[in-house]
Amino acid sequence: MAEEHAAEHDGHVPSRKPYFMVWAALMIFTGLTVWVAGLNLGPFNDVAALIIAFTKATLVVLIFMHVAHSSRLTKLTVVSGLVWLLIMISLTLGDYVTRGWLDTFAANR
């Protein structure tokens, strides 16, 4: 009866398989990020590292943290956390990255 309940909850039947697959993917991506970092790709080293890290994080969030099978409220909360992070990063960098521009304007005047 208890198992029945777990199965009925969001149609999520407990299975180990996805966890092992995510584990294997995370291990492979870790090797991949070490390998890619050894190549000289210029600014794309950072791009590659971040793409791999975001892919790994997404796998953990969706499968290990069960967000793939969770309610829309939970999904919305996860996404909102990322949106706030994005606001903080983009506004702050918008300031720092453009500070040198003021000197350029002053020089051209």
Place this chain on the structure above:
Amino acid sequence: MHSSGHVALQHHFDDLDTQREASTFGMWVFLCTEILFFGGLFLLYVIYRQRFHGVFVQASRHLDVKWGGINTAVLICSSLTMALSIWAAQINRRKLVVVFLLVTMAFGATFLGIKAIEYGDKFHHHLVPGANFHYACPPGEECHPEQAQIFFSLYFCLTGLHAMHMVVGLGILSCLLLPAWRGRYNAEWHNPLECSGLYWHFVDIVWIFLFPLLYLIGRHVA
């Protein structure tokens, strides 16, 4: 089959499903504050990194990719066993829940042990920011010890805050052991396990970003 008389059901919830949804939501709201908590430090890293790019790449080569990589693998394994302990609860395997919790804690302790070796190594080589900081520049390269000190300050702040979260995580998991042994977590109710797992996985995700950003940025030069 709503269990209004369940032992885990708090009086202010109608049923276990509502209670589960509310605590999962609450945990994620907390994790959102954690994203911004670590996010602030990551942002600081990004700002200094674009300002002192060359020195950050140079200083990063002082970190040991081997230990960092092993620790990444250790945390990934700990996340797997954490997820498996919830799976064990879902199929009502009481002892297996405890075993997976213990294995998860062992991986967590291994991570902290390796971190201690690394920190000891940094102390030994005078790479801890402060009065005894001494940065020997690679011969023939541009040298800015004060900028390198900023890199190591960020390294210790980020990994230190992360290590503190690992210690807290170990504390949380240790609190789950006894209830798990008593069979409190089963297919019907295992949300304390679930929410603690969310915390544990979050700390793993932080490390997933820390590893390439701190350890690997100088690798293409060396």
